[in-house]
Each structure stands twice: as structure tokens, then as C-alpha cells.
Amino acid sequence: MWSLKLSDMTKIGVLISGSGSNLQSIIEAIKVGEIGAEIAVVISNDETAYGLTRATDNGIPVKVIKHGDYAERQEFDKELVRVLRECEVELVVLAGFMRVVGTVLLEAFPDRVINIHPAILPAFPGTDGQAQAFVYGVKLAGCTVHFVDEKIDHGPIIIQAAVPVLSGDSESDLKARILRCEHKIFPYAIALYCSGKLHIDGRRVIIDGVDDVLLAQQSLISCPGLN
Numbered sequence: 001m002w003s004l005k006l007s008d009m010t011k012i013g014v015l016i017s018g019s020g021s022n023l024q025s026i027i028e029a030i031k032v033g034e035i036g037a038e039i040a041v042v043i044s045n046d047e048t049a050y051g052l053t054r055a056t057d058n059g060i061p062v063k064v065i066k067h068g069d070y071a072e073r074q075e076f077d078k079e080l081v082r083v084l085r086e087c088e089v090e091l092v093v094l095a096g097f098m099r100v101v102g103t104v105l106l107e108a109f110p111d112r113v114i115n116i117h118p119a120i121l122p123a124f125p126g127t128d129g130q131a132q133a134f135v136y137g138v139k140l141a142g143c144t145v146h147f148v149d150e151k152i153d154h155g156p157i158i159i160q161a162a163v164p165v166l167s168g169d170s171e172s173d174l175k176a177r178i179l180r181c182e183h184k185i186f187p188y189a190i191a192l193y194c195s196g197k198l199h200i201d202g203r204r205v206i207i208d209g210v211d212d213v214l215l216a217q218q219s220l221i222s223c224p225g226l227n
């Protein structure tokens with residue numbers, strides 16, 4: 001078991017592929033001092049990702065690395081690592097990054113890559129976790145922040161949040177409710193990481209100095225007004 005304490009102002013690299021609403025939630029949390037970090041770079045594999053605009057609007061350096069430009073996934077990963085290192089990134093945050101990251105990146109940043117998944121893992125891994133949950137007919141859906149390992153949506157879980165599925169919900173209602181939850185727990189998990197409160201013990205992530213009951217009340221079941 002070891003501490004994941006980083007420097008006082010952790011340099012984060014955020015990888016995105018799309019809208020970047022999770023990126024925005026991280027930017028806002030940093031602005032109000034909830035996360036002791038700075039975003040050193042936002043990297044997208046898609047040049048049309050709106051998250052790039054969100055980043056530049058906030059003065060954050062951006063880089064587009066198109067996966068299609070690389071014949072091998074390893075070469076794509078190597079370029080990601082090169083840019084992340086160039087920007088002195090300490091923590092890699094996958095915020096809607098629609099590529100599977102491989103060992104090249106994971107070995108360059110051991111226990112320093114985290115992801116948000118829009119389902120309560122280990123249920124509904126892979127793409128469209130919300131749609132999978134909706135079609136399955138679950139009564140509780142949610143999201144998971146976890147460390148990334150070599151298997152898809154599999155690494156040690158940092159925090160999870162649940163939301164109800166209501167009878168009148170459309171798939172997009174559920175998706176929106178889960179996304180609002182993502183915007184709460186992802187910045188929170190990053191803040192815990194950056195303040196050195198997370199420890200990995202096998203498959204378990206131990207959180208220092210956090211009241212479990214309070215944590216459960218605040219974020220594990222999120223039904224304020226069923227939003």
C-alpha cells in the first residue's frame with residue numbers, strides 16, 4: 001500500500017474526445033480551489049471536440065493527436081506520453097476519452113491514470129454504459145471513477161455514485177442525470193488524489209480522513225430533487 005501524493009500544485013493532463021462537460025467541471029473545481037491542481041494540457045484525439053474550445057476559453061494549452069494518423073496503437077500512445085511528459089503531467093485524467101489506453105501509457109504513468117465511466121462498475125463496462133443500463137431495466141444507475149489498468153473499465157474503484165431510474169425516463173433523461181453526477185464525483189476524486197488521500201491496496205482504494213457515512217450521504221446516492 002502506498003500513498004499517491006503528488007506535488008502541491010499537481011499538473012494534470014486531461015484527455016478528451018467530445019463535449020468536455022467533465023473537463024468543464026474540473027476547470028470550475030480548480031477555479032474555486034476545490035482541487036489543488038492545474039491543467040497543464042488538454043489532449044483530444046478528435047479535432048472537432050468541443051472540449052478543446054472549453055480549454056482554450058480558459059487559457060489551457062491544447063493538443064490534437066489524431067489516432068487515425070498512427071498505424072499502430074502503440075505509436076499513438078507513445079505520442080500521448082511524449083506530450084504529457086513535455087507538459088510535466090503528473091496525473092492523467094480520461095474525461096470522455098473514447099480510446100482504449102495501452103501499456104505504453106500505463107507504464108509511463110503507473111497508478112496515475114484515472115477514468116470516469118457512466119455506469120456502476122463492474123456492471124455495463126465498455127461504450128454506452130448508460131444505454132446498456134437503461135435497456136437492462138435497472139432501477140439504480142450511476143457512475144464510477146476508477147484507476148485505469150490494462151483491462152477495460154476494470155481498475156481499482158475510487159468512488160461511485162448512484163441515481164434512480166424513473167419509470168417515465170427516456171434514455172437521454174437517464175444519461176443527463178448520470179452526467180450531473182459525474183460532474184460531482186470526478187472533481188471530488190481528483191481532489192482526493194491530488195491531496196494525497198488515496199491509497200491503493202490491491203483492488204481496494206483506501207481514502208484517508210474521509211467520513212464514509214458522510215461520503216455516502218453526499219455522493220454515493222444522489223437524489224436531490226431526483227435531478
Ligand code: GRF
Pocket residue numbers: 016017018019020021022023051095096097116117118179182
Ligand atoms: C461521459 O458520460 C463519460 O462518463 C463518458 O463519456 C462522456 C463524456 O462526456 N466516458 P463529456 O465529454 O465529459 O461531456
